[in-house]
Amino acid sequence: MVDIVYLRMKKNVETTDLQAVHLKDIAYLSTSSEHKTEMEETVLYRITKKDRNIVVIDSFLIIDHLRNKYPNLEFQLLGPNQTIIRIVKRKKAPNPLVVAFVWLLLFIGTAMTIMNFHYDVSMQEVQQRLHFLLTGEHNDYPLWIQIPYSIGLGLGMLLFFNHWFKKRFNEEPSPLEVEIFNYQQDLDQYVSYNENKLNDK
Template identity: 45%
Template sequence: MASEQAFLQMKKRVQALPGQLLRVGDVADILAEGKEAFEGIPVARFGKTEGNMAVVELMEVLQVIREKEPALDIHTIGPPQTLVEFKTPEPVPRWFALAGVWALLFVGSGLAIMNFHTDVSMEQVHQRIYYLVTGAYNDRPLILQIPYSLGIGLGMVLFFNHVFKRKLNDEPSPLELEVFLYQENIDQYVIDHEKSQKRRGPRVPFG
C-alpha cells in the first residue's frame, strides 16, 4: 500500500534515446513508501520532430501520477521541468575529433603566445634583463628563456587545474566555470524556447 504522502523532485537534465518511453522515474526522483509503483508510470514519448532536446514539465508528471493515485498528497521541490537530451550516434570517432580539436588548440594557442611576445618585445626584454644582471650582452639569453618557457607551461597547468585527466584539487578551474555557465544558459534558452514557441508536436503513443 503506497504512502499517502510523496515528495517529488524533477531532475535537471537527463539523456534518452529518440523514441524512448520516458517514465516518472526517468525524469524525477520520488521519496515515498512504495515509490516503485510511481516510477514506472509512463510520462511521455517524443518523436523525431522534437529535435535533439525536449522539456518535460512538472505538471505533466503530476497529472499522470494523479490519474493513478488521485488521493496522494504530493509535495514538489526543485526545478519545475526536466530537460531531455536525445543521444544520437556519433558520426565521427571520438579519438579523431579529439585529435583535431587538440591540434587546433595547440597551434592556435602557440601562435597567440608568439604574437603576444612579439607585440611586447619579449626577446628584447630578456636581453635587457640579462645585461642588467650580468653586465654582458647576449642575443640569446637561454638561461632566462628556457625557465620562462617552462614557467608558461606550468602556469597553464596551475591555471586550468588539470594534468591530463587528473585534477590538482577540487576547486573548479576558470574554464570549467565558463563551460558550466555556458551550459546553464543553453539549458535555460531551450526551456524558454520550448515554452514560448510551443513547438512540441503530437507525442508518440505510450503503447
C-alpha cells in the same frame, strides 16, 4: 490520513535511445505510500525521432497525470519545475587523421598566438634588459632566463586548465569548465523559457 508524495525533478537528463521515459528517469520520489514503485515505473513520455535532440517535461503536467491516476494521494513539488532531456547520438570513434589534423592546427595556432603576444610586448628585449640588470653584461640570447620561462609558461597553462589529458590535479573546476557550466545554465534557461512560451500559446 492522506499519504504525501514529495516530487523533485531532475534538472538535466541524457539519453541515447528513442525510448519511453518513466517517472524515475526524470524525478526523485519520497513517500510512504505503497504505490511508490508503481509510480516510479509510470510512463510519462515516449521519445521519437520528431523530438530531435531536446525534450522539456513540465512538472505540472506530471502532477496532473499522477493526480488522475492516484486521486487519494497528495503531491508536493520540490526543486526545479522542469526536466530537460537531451537526446545524445551515439558517438563514433574519431578518425585518427582528423584528430591529428585538428591537433596540429591548434598547436600551430597556439604557437603563433604566443609568439605574436611576446613580439607585441617586446619580451626578448625585456629578457635582455633583465639579464643586463642582473649580470651587467649584454647578451642577445639570455637562455638561462628564456628556457625556464618557456617551461614555466607550459606548466602554468597546465595548472590553469587543471588537466593533463584525463587526469585532474585537484577537485577545483578549471576556468574553462566554469564557462562551459555557465553557458549550459544559460542554454537551459533559454530552452525552458521558449518551451513555456510555446505552451502559453
